[in-house]
Structure formats: structure tokens, C-alpha cells
Amino acid sequence: MFSDFASHFGINNIPYGVASSTRWPTPQCVTRIDNDVISLADLADKGIFDGVAENLAKVFHERTLNPFAALSKDIHAKVRSAIQSAYKDGKLDGCSEHVDNVQMHLPVQIGDFSDFSGSMNHMGNMSEVISGKRTIPPMFHKFPPVYAGRCSSIYISGTPVTRPLGHSFEDFTAPEKGIVFGPCRILDYELEVGAIIGSPVEPSTMLHAKDADEHIFGLVLVNDWSARDIQVCEMTPLGPFNGKNFATTISPWIITLEALEPYRTPAPELSVTEFLDDPNSMNYKIDLGVEVTRNGTKSKVCEVNFDTMHWTLRQMLAHHTIGGCGLRTGDLIATGTVSGVGETEHGCLMELTKGGRKPFTLSDGNDLRYLEDGDIVQFTGLLADGVGFGECTGQVRPAPKLP
């Protein structure tokens, strides 16, 4: 239940989302404190934001947070403070619904989705699983690798994920045996964090990493579901496509950089091109976790901190824009799988089970190699008592019958 995560949403969080309910049949902009989902439009109507900006009531009645995310950081800060003051002054009465009584929706309209691969541990682990050697491609030391993902398949936490059909090598380890068609046999998750763009970056602007926070509205958790067999068969030379585009799940609450600021931690110092250089390079101390529920039994399969990342989100935004590409409000920029060095810190099953060769033992003693139909995958992210992401969850549904 959503209400399990009340402790993530204290007065120092003030996340943003979009919700509907019996009282609010049309999705609208909301925040959350403990288990109360609060209508920002109602707060605006009550005058809580008077003097902060024009038209906030209209902005908060929209079905997406894009118009709000596009406003200045100064306005975001004033809105946050006004909500905190209203809470302290007991002025939120009549503006909220219990979280179990609302339906959450995608918080923004996402015009483009870019998925980076910013963890050196993940890259090394995957290389070891696939080739037996821990190889990091030389370009990884110069810039963060990335591919463009699919926007129409981004779903809100709680949406079931259907096992895809597709082409794959009959034998994953012996491509020469040929290509077959059928349901995905190697279904995986990828534990990621994503930035939602606030203020846009105009084409040909070429952002420096050190200035990139100005354009990040906030962060969400991302599950980049991956059909490994389909992905491996298709990705040379154009990259992943059907192996990824059947589903990507995001958590419903956007956690702002203001809420995250107290949990900053230094990022690796890198010797890089000037526009990627960031004298105060930093990550956030986010305790990320993955739990898999199979046959009603929940097992913790990963605990890893976001501070293990090699490339920062700031650097990802800088690399993204250096060729002249713009970023629009609502764009999703994901970090790629977050993995540490330890055996309990693997952000995907390919790493955890060494390509399925070394099963993980679930709480009930059964083996986990890859995802089976019915499995529920739940990501969580917590910074400290009162500041967290809640959950990013999806259950695997069986593949459709062959057409």
C-alpha cells in the first residue's frame, strides 16, 4: 500500500505529483505530507500562494506539472515555503485526501527520454558477466554513454508490465545457432534515478555541468525494464530498442533538488573536457533498494547508494546539450543502472545472478535467476527520516499468446 511510505514524506520533502480522486475526478497537481495528498489548486484557491506568482491556481489545475516545472527556481522555493508554513499553521484542512484514496498519474508530459549509463561498477559488472573480462570502453572515461528511450511506454508506478514477445538468439551465449521468435526468456529490471527537466535548455545553448542544476526540477526513481535476450540480439550497431521499449516505470513523486540538498556528497573528481568539469561535483546520498515478491514472499535483492555513481546528472545534462540538442520542460534524463561493488549492491539481475548462472536465494529458499510471471519488483529510495521517493513498483504479466 502507498501508505507504507508515510515516513518518506515529512515536512522537509514537499514532493510534486499529479493525482485524481473521487473529489478531484480530473487529474491535478498535488503534494504529499505523511499520508495526506494535498491539492495545490485548492491551496492556491485559498490564497496560500498569494504574491508568489500570477496564475498559480491555473497552473496547478493542469493535468501535468510541466507549466509549474517551467517556472523559476525562485518561485519553486516560495511555493515550497508557503506549503510548509500553511502546514505549520494548520491551514491545509479540507484540501487533502488520504493517499489510499487517490490515483497517481504520470507527473509530467515527457517529450523526450534519454537513458544514460553513468555507473562504472554497472559497466564493469555487465562486461564481466558477458565476456568474462572487466572491460570499460575508453570513451566511458571521456563522457557518459547514453541512448534515446521511448516516451510512449513510460508508465506510473503500479502499472503492470507485460512480458514482451520478440526476436532473440536461440542460445544467448552462441549467436551462431540462429534467431528465434517468442516470449522474452530473460526479463530483468534496472534500478535507476531520473531527472525531470524544469527550465528548458534552448537548442545550441551548450550547458556547463556546473550550471546544470538550474534546469533540474527534481528526481524520480526509474525502472528501465529490460528484455535481455531481445536486447542482445538487436543492439549491434544501433543500440537497444524493443529490448527496452515495452515499459519503463517511474515513481509518482518528483523530489525537488531543494529537498535533496542536505544530502549532497562529493562525486568523483574527473579529468574531463571543460564543459563537463564541475569543481563542486556532487551526487546525493540516496539509499536505494530493490525487493522482489514471488508467490507472496518478499525478498530484499539489492541495497546500493546513489553516491556510487561515476558520472553525475549535471554532467549528463552537459554532455546531452553540447552538440546543440535542447532540453524541454518535462524531459526525463535517467542515470542508467546504479550498482556498487559488493554482491548485495547489484542494480539488475544480470549482475546479481551472473547472467543467470548463479541464482540468488530468495527468502523462501527458492532460486531467483530472472523475472517470472507474477513477480513484483519494488524500488525504494530514502535519504533520511522524512525525505524519500516512496516506491516504484510493477508486476510482471504473462506474454500475450503468439499472434
Next chain:
Amino acid sequence: MFSDFASHFGINNIPYGVASSTRWPTPQCVTRIDNDVISLADLADKGIFDGVAENLAKVFHERTLNPFAALSKDIHAKVRSAIQSAYKDGKLDGCSEHVDNVQMHLPVQIGDFSDFSGSMNHMGNMSEVISGKRTIPPMFHKFPPVYAGRCSSIYISGTPVTRPLGHSFEDFTAPEKGIVFGPCRILDYELEVGAIIGSPVEPSTMLHAKDADEHIFGLVLVNDWSARDIQVCEMTPLGPFNGKNFATTISPWIITLEALEPYRTPAPELSVTEFLDDPNSMNYKIDLGVEVTRNGTKSKVCEVNFDTMHWTLRQMLAHHTIGGCGLRTGDLIATGTVSGVGETEHGCLMELTKGGRKPFTLSDGNDLRYLEDGDIVQFTGLLADGVGFGECTGQVRPAPKLP
């Protein structure tokens, strides 16, 4: 000038676009006959479409063609016929502007852009240029390769294209020499055709190739500008990103399948999975051309027919949706570079100049290896007198100063 292409837009074409002008300051939906750009909203207000569908005046006053494209093929057919009748009956007076007096805009809002690689000739030619061997990856015979492109960088014909900055191998042919940062040194175009999705494909629908035309509103020309040096440095293993996402140009007029129907031609018979199988597989006889203008002198550098494609757009849509991915109205599905087997049929400069090693001689006797600043690239596509795409054009601007 746009008016050079009057002969592409006879009474049997009836393309759709979005235009503004002094009289129509807000972009709205239009068609074109000869050199007259005709307001569809004006026609609706005059009653030309009475009885065809509700609210067409509102639909045609929109800034994009998405609401119209989403309507049924039956309505599209009736609108086309009503325009043709009104023309014959001399009822278009007062509803049009000369093409030189309008500004064309992106015809649709594009929610996702997928770029295939459906020409076997292109794949073989590129392999030969890069490795000296004509290798087709085995998966190409099973399904069309594809990557996800960038939506925010799709521009309308006529928009200048700025040479991107980026990371590349110091020596294109010797990656071990290291990676440098600076302006793209190997700028290329790619001659492509793109389908615009009309009626959407819901997620998990899994389209069969034979049924895919139902979801194609029409076709446009696409220039998938490519920074080859940046692309080569980044594309293993995640595919192209900054090498492509600085700009993609599309032609302003969407040519409907109805206008193209008389120019169908059989496509290769392939032995493929059932959902890709298409008993009446077909391409269109589109004469595609590329002209490069340098220092005021125009040179024809490519003439190739679209019937050289190995994979059809129908098969591309089927492959795209087989894993459960949906398609939304306005999505752009491009074919990849169209190339033939002859020396005059190369859809990009990498092929034409053998990776820059064998320059092409321009009309004025100078050498063309790759695109230089100031070069104008113009694509055209013609089916027969009166039915064509017009042009898809862009001029290369110098890279910005290093930041």
C-alpha cells in the same frame, strides 16, 4: 524558392501541412494545390466539409495536424474528395495564399521518433566503407534494425543546421590514438522517408505488417543529419546519440497513402516471422534526389528510387509494436538511408565518397568529401507529374566557438 515545386502539388496530391501568414498569424492546417496554400479552416467555415465529420473547423484551426491525423481513413478520404470537388467547382477563392507568402511549421507534434535502417544496400555500402568487407548482420534478415531518435531536434525544412561540437576519435580509422573534443569534422546527411502515424496503435496490440497501412497518415522526406565522427566514437554499445540529435529535418507536406497508392510497386518477398509477413508487400515508386549547393553552384549528387528498400514501412511498424510498444498519432517512423546499388544512388556522403577517400566532383569541378559550412542540402521526392513531396532543405552553419 518553394514555388519551384508547383508541379509536385497537382489535384491528385492534396497534401497536408501547417502554415501561418500575415492573414493567418496563428499556424493552422492547410493543403496545397500548385502554388496556392489553402486554409482548411476557411474551407470548413465555408461549409465545404458539411456532413463529413463533426467539428472539422475546430480540428483545422489547431496548430498541428494531430487531431485530423487521428480521424478515420474514411473521413480522410471524404475530406480529400471534398477539396478536389471544391477546386473543380472554383470554390477555393479567398481561402488561399501564395506559397511564397506563408511560413510552414512542423505539421505534427511528434511524441516519439524511431529511425530504422531498412535498406540492405545502405547497410552493405556502409560496411564496405568502414571495414572493407560487405557484411550484413544476420539479424538484418530477420527484422529491420532501428534506434530511437530525438524529438526536440526535429526541424521543418528551411531551418539552418548548426555543425555540432562533440567528442570523436582523433583519427577516425585509428581509435587507439585517443579521443578529442571539438567541432564535427565529418558532417553528413542521410536521405530518408518517414511515416507519420495517424490512428494510434494501443500498447500490446501487436500489429501485423499486412494491417499496418491503417495506421499511416502519410509520408514525408527526412534528413537524418549525421556527425559521423561523433557517432562512431559513441555508438558502441548503446547506439547513436549526439552524432544525430543536433538536427533532423522533415519536409513540410505530408503526402497521404491515398495520393501514393497509384505508385505502389512490389517489395522483396521475405521469409520472415508471421507478423512481419505481408502477402502483398509493397513499396512506392518515389524518385528521390539529393542536390548539394556549394558557393552558389548546385550539383546533383544522388538519384535513387524508394523501391530499392529491403524492409517496408509496414514491416517497420509491425516490428516496432511486436514487443507491446504502442504508437501515438504524430509519431515519426523513418526508413533509414535509402540507397541503391549504383554509384549515383548513394543516400549519404559516407557511401558516395567512400568515407571521404574518393571525393565526388561537383558541377564547378571542386571536390565534395563531406559537408562544409554554408553547404545547402536539398532532398526532393517525385512520383509523377502532379504528385511529389516538394523539398526538404537545410543549410549548414558553422559550429559555435568552443565554450
